[in-house]
Amino acid sequence: MKKVTAFAPATVANVSCGFDILGFAIDELGDQVTVMRSDSPGLKVTAISGDGGKLPYEAERNTCSVAIQAMLDQLGIAQGMEIILEKGLPLGSGMGSSAASAAAALVAANALLNEPFTKKELVPFAMEAERVACGAAHADNVAPSILGGFVLIRDYQPLDLVKLPVPAGLHCTLLHPHLELNTSDSRSVLRKQISLKDSTIQSGNIAGLISGLFLSDFQLISRSLRDVVAEPSRALLIPGFYELRENIKAIGALGSGISGSGPTIFVLSPDKEIAIMAGKVSEDVFGKIGLGLDVYISEINNNGAYLKEEKI
Amino acid sequence: MKKVTAFAPATVANVSCGFDILGFAIDELGDQVTVMRSDSPGLKVTAISGDGGKLPYEAERNTCSVAIQAMLDQLGIAQGMEIILEKGLPLGSGMGSSAASAAAALVAANALLNEPFTKKELVPFAMEAERVACGAAHADNVAPSILGGFVLIRDYQPLDLVKLPVPAGLHCTLLHPHLELNTSDSRSVLRKQISLKDSTIQSGNIAGLISGLFLSDFQLISRSLRDVVAEPSRALLIPGFYELRENIKAIGALGSGISGSGPTIFVLSPDKEIAIMAGKVSEDVFGKIGLGLDVYISEINNNGAYLKEEKI
Known part of the structure; x- marks a missing residue:
């Protein structure tokens, strides 16, 4: 694979009494990320649209590249990649905007590398992006954005995620x-x-x-x-x-x-x-x-x- | 029916992280109460065994009679009854001793009156007995003692009980x-x-x-x-x-x-x-x-x- 595009949905975190421990994912609304193999080393964010020019291109600050870098560090490889981010979510709105970008980037990059990780295993890498974007490595947006449904974050040390059923019609x-x-x-x-x-x-x-x-x-x-x-x-x-x-x-x-x-x-x-x-x-x-x-x-x-x- | 005997089990309340909201019931260990119709008015506790002489006979203080009285008040009837309590549970041990007595008394008296109430409807009457015995109308022992299994007390105003499944083998x-x-x-x-x-x-x-x-x-x-x-x-x-x-x-x-x-x-x-x-x-x-x-x-x-x- 040379080029992969993935979509990740908006999410609701802090679901009422589930403050800090429960999130769920929304349909359609979300971010799209395309990742391409590159012969030059390192991660490069080459285009961002739909953000009104507000998001950073620097690989150390963009949630897409930060998440992918955490994955590459875990694998111990240095594959160069180019990243294109298409924002469908408003920034800073409480819909898990930074999480959706990281989730889409990870699912795309994971496919590009022939899926060394399960979806659940991608969550900690997305949390590193949250640490850069929000100052804390929360999982209550990234986990439902990657996994879908309602996700309980029972604990962080170690990370303990429980996917919950979704009642029909909800x-x-x-x-x-x-x-x-x-x-x-x-x-x-x-x-x-x-x-x-x-x-x-x-x-x-x-x-x-x-x-x-x-x-x-x-x-x-x-x-x-x-x-x-x-x-x-x-x-x-x-x-x-x-x-x-x-x-x-x-x-x-x-x-x-x-x-x-x-x-x-x-x-x-x-x-x-x-x-x-x-x-x-x-x-x-x-x-x-x-x-x-x-x-x-x-x-x-x-x-x-x-x-x-x-x-x- | 003239005479009915019922058994109610010991219970565990404050189940760890379920402090004040979760209880479950035990097998075999529990209290037994016999209730007989009486022609003379009022409730009389006529015998108590297994308590080392510690429990009160006064109808206003014994959890069996307090619970049954709450039920009769709700029905608006004044049926006289004699009550025999056989304690199988140690007092003040944290096994729901007062709750088991009230639960057994209510299930027996309800049968004596041809079951005007469902089991779930008996819980508030047993809570009145807890108010007398413990100073607070808790449901986390009486609800599992009456209903069995794990019972969540989601709220008290109004009372909201949820019976939870019990995994096989537990x-x-x-x-x-x-x-x-x-x-x-x-x-x-x-x-x-x-x-x-x-x-x-x-x-x-x-x-x-x-x-x-x-x-x-x-x-x-x-x-x-x-x-x-x-x-x-x-x-x-x-x-x-x-x-x-x-x-x-x-x-x-x-x-x-x-x-x-x-x-x-x-x-x-x-x-x-x-x-x-x-x-x-x-x-x-x-x-x-x-x-x-x-x-x-x-x-x-x-x-x-x-x-x-x-x-x-």
């Missing part, structure tokens, strides 16, 4: 309000200490959410979609958040939460029709506030990153 | 060291504030434990059996706790934890042979310390409280 409405939200602000508002009571409530809800996914019990999922740890602080940064929650529940959606560190909001629904209605209801809420809104409707993507094209 | 070794441990001491050592980091670790582990039960994945269960919230404080009250943990893991047991508020310790194992070995290993640990030990080996009881005898 849909996500992603709402991206036109609002600047700095990730470091979003992290600084978090409380450092949680009451024993809140910690127990959070445990009960994540246990309920996981059970609901295994049982395909939409009502249990709905009752469990409640975050008492991060959301009470972060929701204050997103005007309309609580009104939106009430309104989407009134039309039969299961619940909502902040995607990643925001400002994107996810809504989960038991079918496509309600997911579409949730989008309309949200446009009303943000319209009243005077905020623009992008709406994406999607099933949960159960497959994750995939190869689009291979040229020998 | 066995419990209950270890009751001859050690006095005051429940209020055991509660007072708990921290009131948890770091965000520990709260997230706890969430990851309970999510892993629930997933492991659904997936019958013993290794995932084993990795997830870790409580960073209550155990670090409480384990200090139980000498030998950490040595025991190391030794039972070395012979292939999945993990251990404090049952309820102790001093009983539970060990989970993937089969009966390892559960028996865990008992022997534990006798060695507590023998060295000079503490007596009762050991019970049991499958997880998936049925909960049941009728033993009915006389028309």
